Amino acid sequence: MTQDAPALEAFVARAGGQGAALAETGLPTRRVEAWRYTPLRTIAETAWQKAASLSSETVGALLDALPLPETGARVVYGNGQLLSALSALPEAVQQASENVSPLKGVFSATLNAALGAKGLDIRVPAGTDAGLLTLVSLCDGQDVSTHLQHRIVLEEGASLTLYDVGAGEGRYIANPRFDIVVGKGATLRHVKLQRESLSATHLAIVSVDVAEKSEYDSFTLNQGGSLARHEAVVTLGAAHAIAHVNGVQIVDGQRLNDLTSMIHHAAPDGSSRQTVKTVLSDAGQGVFQGKILVDRVAQKTDGYQMNQALLLSEKAQINSKPELEIYADDVKCSHGATVGALDDEQLFYLRSRGVPEAEARDILVRAFLIDALDLVTHEGLRDLLLRSITS
Amino acid sequence: MSDFLKIQGLQARIDADGTPKDILKGLDLEVPKGEIHAIMGPNGSGKSTLSYVLAGRDDYEVTGGSATFKGQDLLALDPEERAALGLFLAFQSPVELPGVNNANFLRTAVNAVRRARGEAELDAVAFLKAVRAETKHLSMSDDMLKRAVNVGFSGGEKKRNEVLQMRLLQPSFAILDETDSGLDIDALRIVAEGVNSLRSPDFSALVITHHQRLLDYIVPDRVHVMAHGRIIHSGGPDIAKTLEKQGYTQFLEAAA
Numbered sequence: 001m002t003q004d005a006p007a008l009e010a011f012v013a014r015a016g017g018q019g020a021a022l023a024e025t026g027l028p029t030r031r032v033e034a035w036r037y038t039p040l041r042t043i044a045e046t047a048w049q050k051a052a053s054l055s056s057e058t059v060g061a062l063l064d065a066l067p068l069p070e071t072g073a074r075v076v077y078g079n080g081q082l083l084s085a086l087s088a089l090p091e092a093v094q095q096a097s098e099n100v101s102p103l104k105g106v107f108s109a110t111l112n113a114a115l116g117a118k119g120l121d122i123r124v125p126a127g128t129d130a131g132l133l134t135l136v137s138l139c140d141g142q143d144v145s146t147h148l149q150h151r152i153v154l155e156e157g158a159s160l161t162l163y164d165v166g167a168g169e170g171r172y173i174a175n176p177r178f179d180i181v182v183g184k185g186a187t188l189r190h191v192k193l194q195r196e197s198l199s200a201t202h203l204a205i206v207s208v209d210v211a212e213k214s215e216y217d218s219f220t221l222n223q224g225g226s227l228a229r230h231e232a233v234v235t236l237g238a239a240h241a242i243a244h245v246n247g248v249q250i251v252d253g254q255r256l257n258d259l260t261s262m263i264h265h266a267a268p269d270g271s272s273r274q275t276v277k278t279v280l281s282d283a284g285q286g287v288f289q290g291k292i293l294v295d296r297v298a299q300k301t302d303g304y305q306m307n308q309a310l311l312l313s314e315k316a317q318i319n320s321k322p323e324l325e326i327y328a329d330d331v332k333c334s335h336g337a338t339v340g341a342l343d344d345e346q347l348f349y350l351r352s353r354g355v356p357e358a359e360a361r362d363i364l365v366r367a368f369l370i371d372a373l374d375l376v377t378h379e380g381l382r383d384l385l386l387r388s389i390t391s
Numbered sequence: 392m393s394d395f396l397k398i399q400g401l402q403a404r405i406d407a408d409g410t411p412k413d414i415l416k417g418l419d420l421e422v423p424k425g426e427i428h429a430i431m432g433p434n435g436s437g438k439s440t441l442s443y444v445l446a447g448r449d450d451y452e453v454t455g456g457s458a459t460f461k462g463q464d465l466l467a468l469d470p471e472e473r474a475a476l477g478l479f480l481a482f483q484s485p486v487e488l489p490g491v492n493n494a495n496f497l498r499t500a501v502n503a504v505r506r507a508r509g510e511a512e513l514d515a516v517a518f519l520k521a522v523r524a525e526t527k528h529l530s531m532s533d534d535m536l537k538r539a540v541n542v543g544f545s546g547g548e549k550k551r552n553e554v555l556q557m558r559l560l561q562p563s564f565a566i567l568d569e570t571d572s573g574l575d576i577d578a579l580r581i582v583a584e585g586v587n588s589l590r591s592p593d594f595s596a597l598v599i600t601h602h603q604r605l606l607d608y609i610v611p612d613r614v615h616v617m618a619h620g621r622i623i624h625s626g627g628p629d630i631a632k633t634l635e636k637q638g639y640t641q642f643l644e645a646a647a
Contacts (some may be wrong), residue, residue, distance in 0.1 A: 286525045343486070344450070345486045346486050347490055348446075348447075348448050348449075348470060349485065349488070350478055350483070350488075350500075351447070351469065351470035351471045351474075351498075352446050352447070352448075352470045352471075352473075352474060352479075353474060353496075353503070353504075353556060353560065354471050354474035354475055354500050354503040354504035354507060354560065355471060355499055355500055355503045356471050356503060357469070357471065359499070359503065360471075362490065363491055363496075364488075364491075365473035366490070367488060367489060367490030367491045367539075368490065369490075370490040371490060
């Protein structure tokens with residue numbers, strides 16, 4: 001625990017009365033199974049402080065560098081504070097004020113609960129299509145941390161597309177939490193672009209309750225941060241619920257990107273789909289941890305999980321941990337994992353047609369990713385993610 | 392210009408599960424400008440290895456000899472540089488490229504070669520016009536342009552796609568590696584016509600085949616017989632007919 005001291009002390013001090021749970025668990029060490037491949041020692045020795053307000057110049061420069069849609073509503077946070085002048089909710093969306101009980105036993109959630117600042121708290125009324133909402137969370141600073149808490153509720157038959165973008169400059173921790181309820185027959189598309197500063201740590205936790213005949217359709221592009229974990233805990237709590245937890249990770253340099261998920265089938269006739277592809281170069285490290293838990297009552301569950309990694313260098317590393325825990329006896333669950341390099345024969349074919357080697361490699365990497373990216377159902381957002389990958 | 396493609400004493404090996412295996416064992420061959428030559432030979436004689444070595448595939452190790460094209464040391468060039476110089480290999484079994492749209496691939500290749508040759512790149516409209524003209528010529532459906540490269544293509548479609556690339560890249564030297572294998576007679580005619588249409592004083596080709604049949608449609612200026620990694624006999628187009636009737640035995644015995 002001595003290693004934790006500076007970070008943990010600072011967090012607990014900042015948390016005041018809210019810090020007891022955090023003080024008790026401390027920062028996870030490598031002995032904690034969930035963090036075995038994603039060691040947090042890089043954050044342990046810094047006394048992370050509350051971030052100061054951002055200047056409008058900084059915000060403007062950070063926004064300009066991001067692939068953002070030209071249409072739809074936008075809400076912008078800078079260093080954990082709502083920037084009202086740049087923010088407007090979709091007309092159909094209502095402000096809400098919900099009480100949230102955070103997930104237990106998930107470090108990112110515990111940290112967020114101790115230090116959380118209010119973020120989005122919205123409700124999409126029954127039967128309403130609220131369109132596209134872009135949520136941009138910017139950070140800039142040295143040894144600072146932000147812990148936004150977002151709450152999104154879709155009432156019966158409502159729909160919303162959330163484009164969730166995280167970016168910044170400097171050395172900071174971004175630790176956002178989303179608590180999402182997708183009501184009966186409702187649809188939430190959650191498209192995330194993680195492009196934090198290359199010195200930053202990103203620890204996101206998304207917890208979703210998917211109701212009867214409703215759908216949570218998510219895609220995460222993990223592309224930035226020195227260490228970045230996106231963790232999703234999705235509960236299909238009523239019959240015929242659907243969850244898509246897809247993603248792509250692009251890891252270069254010495255960076256580590258991590259997609260961790262728990263899909264909990266707690267009711268019959270649910271369906272979950274997960275395709276995660278990771279491209280690693282240099283000494284990049286990738287982590288995929290995907291658990292599918294099927295309760296006894298969750299008969300006729302249809303679960304699919306595929307994770308594939310493309311290693312472009314000998315020093316790159318992928319740690320892949322699929323887990324299926326099934327208690328029902330009438331289910332269809334399949335999973336697969338592949339790790340490979342670029343195919344020499346394909347590379348030679350392209351080069352023999354005059355395509356220079358670097359361009360040929362790019363073409364094949366893009367080809368590897370394209371069927372995952374095609375799972376982004378919002379065409380405009382898919383194009384923005386493609387642009388993010390190729391820029 | 393007699394030294395268009397000139398191969399002297401070429402030796403090459405491949406690593407076969409850790410043991411080097413010599414495949415080309417001192418091969419000599421010259422193909423002058425404007426001529427079409429055929430290479431025939433039994434399985435395992437090294438015909439495909441020759442085509443890969445000339446195109447620059449790096450799992451073959453060249454252990455001796457030389458190959459020059461247009462006076463340049465071919466073996467010192469990257470595959471893409473060989474393509475820019477005008478060399479084209481039509482593969483025997485072209486690889487599939489899932490996730491790579493055929494039309495985009497063709498345009499990327501055409502423009503890469505044009506760039507390397509100092510020509511202006513084709514924009515989308517100009518390219519589409521050029522490619523449509525060619526697909527019509529080759530009786531290819533537009534659907535094949537929309538699909539991923541070679542994915543789900545029949546044997547004949549793959550070969551036509553190779554010929555389409557050849558027509559678009561306008562090489563000055565084409566190697567056709569058993570392009571006739573697996574083709575019905577109509578497809579064979581179309582492929583042969585694709586090659587014949589490129590015939591000019593500035594275009595040469597090396598047609599590698601098992602069968603005399605293709606040479607009825609692409610009439611070569613010379614035929615070479617290959618065995619055990621070398622050219623063991625060369626002559627006029629009538630050699631092909633002799634081979635068809637009598638097999639390789641007499642040539643193999645004469646060379647032994």
